[in-house]
Amino acid sequence: MxxxxxxxxxxxxxxxxxxxxxxxxxxxAVADADQAARDAVAIGSDGLADVVDMFGAGVLAADGSLDRPAMRRRVFADPDARKRLEGIIHPRVRELLHATCAKATxxxxxxxxxxxxxxxxxxxxxxxxxxxxxxxxxxxxxxxxxxxxxxxxxxxxxxxxxxxxxxxxxxxxxxxxxxxxxxxxxxxxxxxxxxxxxxxxxxxxxx
Known part of the structure; x- marks a missing residue:
């Protein structure tokens, strides 16, 4: 470790x-926050469920994944929405990064x-x-x-x-x-x- x-x-x-x-x-070993952010809202994750609860099913793409371009446009235009999204994703990213680094050999x-x-x-x-x-x-x-x-x-x-x-x-x-x-x-x-x-x-x- x-x-x-x-x-x-x-x-x-x-x-x-x-x-x-x-x-x-x-x-x-390099743990990447961008990858962790994708994992945090992957299909079936608690993170994605929380995003849908907060912003509605309209943030999902046809395959059930997060519609990133749409979400990006939304939070770029609305600082409050960006803060709420970050409140869901950032703690999960930190947790994933910490766990990945701790397991590194x-x-x-x-x-x-x-x-x-x-x-x-x-x-x-x-x-x-x-x-x-x-x-x-x-x-x-x-x-x-x-x-x-x-x-x-x-x-x-x-x-x-x-x-x-x-x-x-x-x-x-x-x-x-x-x-x-x-x-x-x-x-x-x-x-x-x-x-x-x-x-x-x-x-x-x-x-």
Missing amino acids: SAFVVGLTGGVASGKSEAGRCFEALGI TPYAIAAVPLLAEGGGRQAYPWLRRILVVDVPESVQLQRLLQRDGIDELLARRMIEVQAARRQRLAIADDVLVNDGSLDALGEKVAALDRLYRGLAQQDGAA
């Missing part, structure tokens, strides 16, 4: 997913949580031993979004603005990975962090 868990987060288009893949390539585990700052930070995730923030300047985020998603600048800026501010993410960080270079450079930085976390996890286990 991995008692030493590192929270991995970062803004949109910061490269946090690629950083997660680099940790996986080094043999480290690697020296330590990574909990990849894109909205860690927005979701309560350390207070919501007290079992995280360290928080790693993948950081890039906003100008780099903007450029990557335009190239990656093929969207206009107005939408790209809006996607950045609806997330926590860069300073808010950095405020909860124990470690900061500046990802403004090449994939090779990112891999080298992740390898250095991996050595750090393996050492810390070993010390933690010995204590």
Whole structure:
């Protein structure tokens, strides 16, 4: 079991997913909050039943699954609806992530949580031993979004603005990975962090 868990987060288009893949390539278990969010409202789950109870059967697709595009449009237009949906999903995501990391057999585990700052930070995730923030300047985020998603600048800026501010993410960080270079450079930085976390996890286990 991995008692030493590192929270991995970062803004949109910061490269946090690629950083997660680099940790996986080094043999480290990575639990993904996006996957946990899908599992939390899977067909037949209590989470999906609670969503239907709160929002009505109109949120379901023809196959009985959550109609994600429709739900996304609804909560994007209604902050109160978004808070109510988050109240159903976020506790389940935290529980699933914690359970997945606890079962990991690697020296330590990574909990990849894109909205860690927005979701309560350390207070919501007290079992995280360290928080790693993948950081890039906003100008780099903007450029990557335009190239990656093929969207206009107005939408790209809006996607950045609806997330926590860069300073808010950095405020909860124990470690900061500046990802403004090449994939090779990112891999080298992740390898250095991996050595750090393996050492810390070993010390933690010995204590």
